[in-house]
Amino acid sequence: MAYVVPRPNLTWKEKIYLPSIVAGLAITFKHIRRMLSGQTKVVMQYPEEKWDASMPEHYRGAPTLVKDEHDRERCVACQLCEFICPPRAITIIPEEIPAESKFAKVEKRPKEFEIDMIRCIYCGLCEEVCPEQAIYLRKDYAITGLSRAEMKHDKAKLYELGGVMEGLVHKWNPKK
């Protein structure tokens, strides 16, 4: 049996369209007015405005290497981060610290420490696994480069991004 869809009974106002057209124009004009008077909040204008200030404490940005307050590289080249890194972005070549160095007691340091930022997935496992608290995910998120080589962060770049971290583990500090 056929089901008859009841058609709505339109009033003459609705039939001649014009009042609803005027109402629609009024609505769109209200939007223009609100935009022009700044009442409508629109998207952030990215390069000029950034959300750095409201970034959460736990934000995982680019991984970096840090030094301690005595300017010692915290990394002892144990290579745990290299082994745990899921996308295998980290490459470490260890070397022995020469005997005449004042940090000779630490024995090892990275000769090369490379993080391929094209591979990095910002998971933070390297930071979690590090027994020396030497690798930290900082808040830099706009990692760009014009070539693949540029996207490989070497040791110098990683220390530049990381800077100094104080008051963490002190096991290599002779005074403590």
Next chain:
Amino acid sequence: MDFLTSPDFWFLTGTSLAKTIFLIFLVVLPMVSYTVYAERRVSALIQDRLGPNRTGFPLSLIPGFKKDFSPFLGGLGQPVADAVKFLLKEDFVPAHVNKLYFWLAPTLAMMPALVTLAAIPFGSTILGVPMVVANINVGLLFMFAISSVGVYGIVLAGWSSNSKYPFLGGIRSSSQMISYELGMGLSAVPVLLIASTTSLPNIVEYQIQNGWLLLPFTNGVFSIQKLLLWIPVFIAFVTFTIAMFAETNRLPFDLPESETELVAGYHTEYSSMKFALFFLGEYTAMIAGSALIVVLFLGGYHIPFIPNGDGKGGLSFLHVIPGTVWGIVNITAFFAKVAALLFVFIWVRWTLPRFRYDQLMKLGWLYIFEIALANIFLTAGILAFTK
């Protein structure tokens, strides 16, 4: 033959050429590209976005400049960037098209819109030269005749593309534009009855003497005839504007394009500058249409109490300033009115959804056509009884 060698002829040729170059290259084409920009910005404002606000003029490419120049609103370089993009894109002609008509169609979409501008009086006079390229006594008929050639561009584009979506778009546009041409022509007849002339400069002249047709008391004289005539004039204005929307294929009448159904309608197969010609043709037709509405209903270049370019009319103490200044003021006023109407075009486009095809035909043939026809008799009756 004597006329062809006389200085009058050279004066006429020179001034016409100067007027054409001024109108087309200095006013209309920049206006077209900035209408496209305005379309994007206004649509963005309506939809609570910002729109293109980045592209400045690339001064940083020139040595010595540090930053791009992007004045007040930002993004004013966008039309230039768009033009460069259109010029540099690959001009692809599909193998299955009918080459001759495929090449002919974009020009046929652009040219009629530009040619119609010839009859538009865009200003009073400057140094005694009337600001209309072709002062012909059948100006309005010329406008209708030439603008109806515009349908060939779309139909040929749809047909020669040899593909289903352009074909459907072409069919739709031909029926739509032919249907609404009737309504548009009939809507303009009350104006002709009232002004008793088809020459566009004379219609403007009539409105300067007797007040704008849509605002009849702008000359400061009250009369019961004008009050009565305002009713049919308003009806004519509404039907004429609606028909103009349909003629220029603007939403809510953009069935020939209707990108949700027909990809891009009649210009689906076009790319690069050929597509741009359709695009520019549409906007030029919008400007020509707005200019016609301004001339017929909104007093053309006239502002109340402002003298003409010959230094006559208006308030007498303004006659101290030379007429040339007022001539320039008139031209500015004309294009300001056109720009206001263009804003209405854009505003309506981003408010209303598209008509269904049968609704479009019903509106054109059952309402606009009938109302315009009845309106003629109403106007004639009022004119006959209030004489």
